Amino acid sequence: MVLPIYFVLECIRDQLLRIGARGFAAISKIKKEMDPAGCIPKTRFDDFINQTGVDINAGELAIVLNDYVEDGKFKFKLFLLSMRGKLNGFRQNLVNQAFKRVDLEGRGQCSLSKLCETYNARCQSSVMTEKTSLDQAICNFLTRSFGLLDPVTYCDFNEYYTTLGSTIPFCKDFELVMMKHWRVQADGFCVCDAENNVKFQVYTNRIRVREFMKGYDPLRLRLINDAQFAAGLDNAKIKICKRGCKALMDCYRVPEDPELRVCYTAFCDEVERCFTYKELEKTPWQSVPVVPPIPTLAPQRFLMGIVYLGPEKEERVQDLLADLRKECKAKRISVRGFFEDAATTKNASKAVGHVTKHQFSQTLSSKAGLKVSPPEISLLVEKFDNNFSGMVNYIAFSSEIDPFADVQNIHQ
Incomplete structure (x- = not known):
């Protein structure tokens, strides 16, 4: 039985996402070898399949070669476009915002260490529910994305999220992914400003936000809905705009939860870092700043x-x-x-x-x-x-x- 080409391309795309860093490193290498028309020698595509470890049989490979080989050249650019499509304006804006966060100098590339530093590991579901550590979450992200690329260029960054975005049908869900990874939203609202605003009020007024939220979670599931989260902030007398509250809820939302509830314990852990660090008894050598690193409390303000x-x-x-x-x-x-x-x-x-x-x-x-x-x-x-x-x-x-x-x- 001969499969349609789009089934074969979908199979290759899904395998590349599972393979992770090795696959995207191979794509980055092939892109540098493309001619102006976006083509590479046919033999290089065979090498690409072998390097990435994509598992397709001879019949499926023949289908791909039949559609994308012309005059001994493989049309790699067209192959990528057919495999994962391209981002629409809404999604491209989110990707551009995210890359600007890691490339503050506008050089078009960033180091892997800067990428790890900016990556929003604290708000990953496995970390918020304490199933994995921060270091493990960062390692997992690099394994499935940019772990074999240093520096990471804008093209590499865009390629990963274009491929990942092709598996996410709704723009709202893609925006949530970008919020969880890089804290960016389509309207450009900065969730870091909202979070620092809450930290500033918590620190100056000595508020324990957790005490106002845990009453909504009698079973101690770590999760509350949007209305309960907003009510907790209101009861704590924390002044924040509706847009800021919505951004915080999106940042600490658990996508795997059927009700898309908010992990308030992770939010409280982050906010209360302005007082001290959690489980400091396990790492007594860790230094705690005298004044929390909140922009509104910076000595040079x-x-x-x-x-x-x-x-x-x-x-x-x-x-x-x-x-x-x-x-x-x-x-x-x-x-x-x-x-x-x-x-x-x-x-x-x-x-x-x-x-x-x-x-x-x-x-x-x-x-x-x-x-x-x-x-x-x-x-x-x-x-x-x-x-x-x-x-x-x-x-x-x-x-x-x-x-x-x-x-x-x-x-x-």
Whole structure:
């Protein structure tokens, strides 16, 4: 019986995903040998099958060769496209966002160590339910993906998720996979900001979130539904927007659970790391930072903008700050005094070192006489909103642009 070509291609794709790193390393090597038309010598495809260990019989191999060999050349690019298709715009956006997280410098490649460091192992189902360790989860991921590639290029990264995505029929499920792997979502919302916001409130107010959530789990299954998770945060008096709450639930969701419930114990373990590390008695030599590594608590938060906006926005904001610094130096003015006046008015929020976006814009234009457009104001607010509360850290901002900031810091 002769199988249709698409059955054979599906069989090869599924085997490549099971083979993992060895298969994707072979694909990466073959891609470098392709000519401009995307073809390779026919014998190289035979070598590819042998190297990867894909198990197809002579009849199935003949079907593939019959469809993709022309003039002694194997059309490898067309073969890949037929085997796993291509990502639609929604999925491609997620993959691009994920790669930007590991390639902060925009070089088009990243080291395997950086990939492991960025990979969201803590939110994998087996780790959240304590069936495997963090190290084992990372090792398992590398075994089925990029373990034999170093550095990992954008093409390698895209190839893996294109192949994996061809087995996931719904875009919503693919988005959940990318959230679990790299903490990215289609609308660009950063779940790390939401998590740091919760950690900041938990640390400063000394809240034990677990006590407000475990009541919804009488059987101690580690899982609660979305409504119970949101109610737990609300009962703990943690202020978070609906979008942030949804992102946290997606991050700690268990895809294998029929009800897609949230593993609240893993969330609480991560949040409570701002106090100390779990099971520290097993690793007493591990050092615990005196101040938790939360951006809103960073010691330099009043000396510079500590929020990282990505390479494109960072370049724009640094150019804007340089222009403002030159203008302040030319006018011989210091903007900190203007902001301190705005922060102490009767209607001010009285937040230490912070003003609202409206006060920030009004002070720059009316008091300091600096010409800044609304889009530039929004960019500066995003850069200096170190508490993720919509308030601007004017001390850090003035330290960046005041010509006398170094002298002021010395006196302080």
